[in-house]
Amino acid sequence: MTSLPFQDRLEAARALAHRLSAYRGREGMIVLGLPRGGVPVAAEVARSLGAALDVLIVRKLGAPGQPELAVGAIASGGARVLNDELVRMLGLSSATITAIADRESEELARRERCYRADRPPPRLQGRCVLLVDDGLATGATMCAAVRAVRQSGSARVVVAVPVAPPDTVERLRQEADEVVCVATPEPFGAVGSWYRRFPQVSDDGVIADLQAAWAEPPAG
Template sequence: MQMFRDRVDAGRALGQRLRVLLGGGGDLLVLALPRGGVPVGFEVARILGVPLDVFMVRKLGTPGHEELAMGAIATGGVTVLNGSVVRRLGIPQSAIAAAAERETRELARREHLFREGRPPARVEGRTVVLVDDGLATGSTMRAALRALRQQKPARIVVGVPVGAPETCAEFEREADAVVCVHTPAPFYAVGQWFEDFTQTTDDEVRELLARAAQEEGAAPVAP
């Protein structure tokens, strides 16, 4: 498959696919998972002509191997564990609880930082497009989806530019609809499908959310 140039390019490709599925405008809302999902979600929201907000999720890193997710937490106090990782490595409950407490504090700090006083978008009764820059194991997206269900949206659509085939298939059983633009096999990591996968910064997230708030109500951008 052709690689995406960067998250902006990926967001435009995803936005085009979602516009075919959903149209635009109406009572739609894009919720992006920070940080990498925000530049993707920004382009999606512009193409659909709908509001953009963040949905806070934090990975729970495995002790000693922080890059490996043993689970994730999301706004609303939802925790999703990767049972296979926890069992295989024999991770004790005390380590899980300590990681969850630490990441809950960081989640609250980042939510305050990113929103800059703006209240969370209304979710109840709306069709929500939950966006990230890719799906590997899916633990972060799964935590977000389950937490979002508690806010009673009418429909949840999971959207990513690239994902592991088996993970995208799993989400078809959990979400109301799933759009994975590319599902390459074999799949090793999200970043390998981007020419530029530079880490998104907090400042970039704040800037994009502020721009989205200013542009809210503007006409959809032609893909």
């Protein structure tokens, strides 16, 4: 029985890694964290499972004047997801969506440079990929992440998160090969409400987790 709220991302990551124990030691598997908050969770999951760690940059496309309201998302590699119903309801034109996507693409590129420096993106073709975040609300960014990984030719895509609403989990099951979620409380609210401590994760924190993992490649 999972006790909510989680104390912090580390406790949540350990609970998630336990649910993923069937993947421990799987050859060629890679764990991709969604920055920023998903990276410390992904780092602990990768350590526990003996897997490689990397990141997949995803950016929410926020509605004009309501940046927290996601009308879609973009991911590294050019994948884009739109909530067509919400776009129609808000009356957003193609030009408006393009402008929002262009702006977020600039931040996506900045984070790629910041987190990787000269390190190339990981090769995903034929691999089992675990996509990890610290929680999901609408799931728009994770949906974009799944599609980006699919485009890269991965053999299996697993979404893995500590907490998400039940309807979001069901939607993602239509996209991913498997969805592993520790807790699906209702009513849901915000991801941070299911953690006692939920500090912002900095770029420096993401870089530190990545460099630590890259300095010690997983066994096998």
